[in-house]
Amino acid sequence: MTTTAGTQRIPLDRDRVLAAAVDLADHEGLDAISMRGLAAGLGVVPMALYKHVADKDDLIDGMVDTVVTAxxxxxxxxxGADAVRSRILAARRALVEHPWMRRAIETRTRRTPAVLAHMDDVAGAFLAAGYSVDLTHHAMHALGHRIWGFSPEAFEEPPRTPPTPAEQEATLRVMSERYPHITAIALDTATRNPSGACDEQDEFEFTLDLLLDAFARLRDAGWASHP
Amino acid sequence: MTTTAGTQRIPLDRDRVLAAAVDLADHEGLDAISMRGLAAGLGVVPMALYKHVADKDDLIDGMVDTVVTAxxxxxxxxxGADAVRSRILAARRALVEHPWMRRAIETRTRRTPAVLAHMDDVAGAFLAAGYSVDLTHHAMHALGHRIWGFSPEAFEEPPRTPPTPAEQEATLRVMSERYPHITAIALDTATRNPSGACDEQDEFEFTLDLLLDAFARLRDAGWASHP
DNA sequence: GAGCTAGGTGTACGGCGTACACCGGTCGAT
DNA sequence: ATCGACCGGTGTACGCCGTACACCTAGCTC
Incomplete structure (x- = not known):
């Protein structure tokens, strides 16, 4: 099991490890990323990976970097704001292709070059559009994870097995009694989209534009946080 | 080691398990929560916990519920918006006391009664203030995790050992060359706060008010998402 | 040819969540 | 008074995880 007859093994390198990890996460989710599983997929023993990544944390940092760089x-x-908007929406497109990125980014603490570069670009776009450093700072905070292409969702749907109509009616009754307001929202959404699902892309762009708009207003008003 | 001479063991119940878990997480962080460690702290064998919680996920759901209920x-x-603001800031106060809540909430998928109740209250406050169901829905999306008292921070600082002044100058030089914009922001912040740290509370309230303001404007303009 | 190095191996350790069988009490029904 | 059910705690064991450490080998440089 060392080498398949005659075929030479191309030696691993960091990029191949990271690419394999990204691919695995794309298909199986972030939880499927284990040093053992990843190694198996590469036809290699787990410890071999440690020649290319420092540890699992470094592996995931590398995966994030791989995607952000692209x-x-x-x-x-x-x-101006259009440049910010376009960059953020590019990030979002990448995020849709790599759903695991969301959780991966949320748990990162190290800031790698690609990550810093993205933040720097977004900040640079604000500054170039005449936003003060001060206001740019606040805008970056306000955008939060939105600069990575997602917003944290209080409303997130759990993956669920579709309930029977009877169950559905029963839970609806209970819900509308105990939680009338969020039920009203859900029902209102359902009148426009029978599946009851929210259009996340719409919500994302809506809030992004709301924030960009609010900041443009502050800029035009000559706003400053310090007296 | 069954029972200390004479003293009767008070039987565990779900609430005592959850309270112990919250306490442990408060002091040692979320990563310190293991069934084994928690059991040890309660003077009990790990499997005993499974009489009170379904599994580790249920344990953490329960911890979140415990805090949110309070x-x-x-x-x-x-x-109106003041009610929303007050509720969200109450959530934030709880979050500051229980720093692990942030990550715990982010990884939850099940929506427990207390969590639903909080969401319902926030939505109810909007509706009571004359926001349409439609607009309330968008506002809830836009607030995202902010209704739990935190915003996801692109800017988050990694815990770091303070570098020597020499190192500090070296990294500053590199940073300001490669990432001039975010460096400018950092330096600007440092002029007002020598530690260079952002005031998270300020940033939180700033964005919260910005959003609440923007939504109030939309309400007053009779905004609706559908034609 | 000696020695170094980069890349892959094998073994082992300690931690985790939790399935499963078990066991001593308490308590209600008979 | 006895029996059975049930409830809370126990003990053992399994399979997974990340990774430390010692090793082996092929190819390169001097």
Whole structure:
């Protein structure tokens, strides 16, 4: 089981390890990432990976970096809030392709070069559009994880097995009694989208634009946080 | 080691298990929560916990519920966005006391009664203030995790050992060359707060008010998402 | 040819969540 | 008074995890 007859093993390198990890996470989810499983997929013994990544944390940092590095560069024709918007939506596209990124980013603490570069680009777009350093700072805070292409969702749906109509009616009755307001929201959504699901992309862009708009207003008003 | 001479063991119940878990997490962090460690702290064998919680996931759901249940009720004198604001800031106070809540909430999928009740209260406050169901829905999305008292922070600082002044200068030079914009922000912050740290509470309230303000404007303009 | 190095191996350790069989009390029904 | 059910705590064991450490080998440099 060392080498398949005659075929030479191409030696691993960090990029191949990371690419395999990204691929595995894309198909099986972040929880499926284990040093053992990843190694098996590469036809290699688990400890071999440690020649290319420091530890599992470094592996996941590397995966994040791999994806962030691949973000499309901002269209240089865009300026100001449009440049920010375009960069953030590029991040979101990557995020939709790699759903595990969301949780991966949330648990990272080290800031790798690609991550810093993305933050720097977003900040740079604000500054180039005449936002003060001060206001840019606040805008970055306000955008939060939105600059990575997602918003944290209080409303997130648990993956569920579809209930029978009877169950559905029973829970609806209970819900509307105990939680009338969120039930009203759910029912209102359902009138427009029978599946009852929210259009996450819409919500994302809605809030993104709301925030960008609010910040543009502050900029135009000459706002400053310090007296 | 069954029972200390004479003293009767008070039997465990779910609430005592959850309270012990919350306490442990408060002092040692969420990662310190293991069935084995928690059991040891309670002077009990690990499997004993499974008589009171279904599994580790249920344990953490229960911990979240415990804290959320303890949120101060909204001051009934407050109305509208003020009621929302007050409820969210109450959540934030709880979050500061229980730092592990942040990560715990982020990884939850099940929505427990206390969690639903909090969401329902926030939504109810909007509706009571004359926001349409539609607009309330969008506002809840936009607030995202903010209704739990925190915002996801792109800017989060890793816990770090303070570097020597020489190192500090070296990294500053590298940073300001490669990432001029975020460095500018950091330096600007440092002029007002020598530690260079952001005031998270300020940033939180700033964005919260920005959003509440933007939504109030939409309400007053009679905004609706559907034509 | 000696020695170094990079990359892959094998073994082992300590931790985790939890399935499963068990066992001593308490208590209600007979 | 006896029996059975049930409830809370126990003990053992399994399979997974990350990774430390010693090792082996092929190829390269001097």
């Amino acid at each position: 973000y499309a560069a901002t269209d240089p024709a865009l300026t | 949120y101060a009720a909204t001051d009934p004198a407050l109305t």
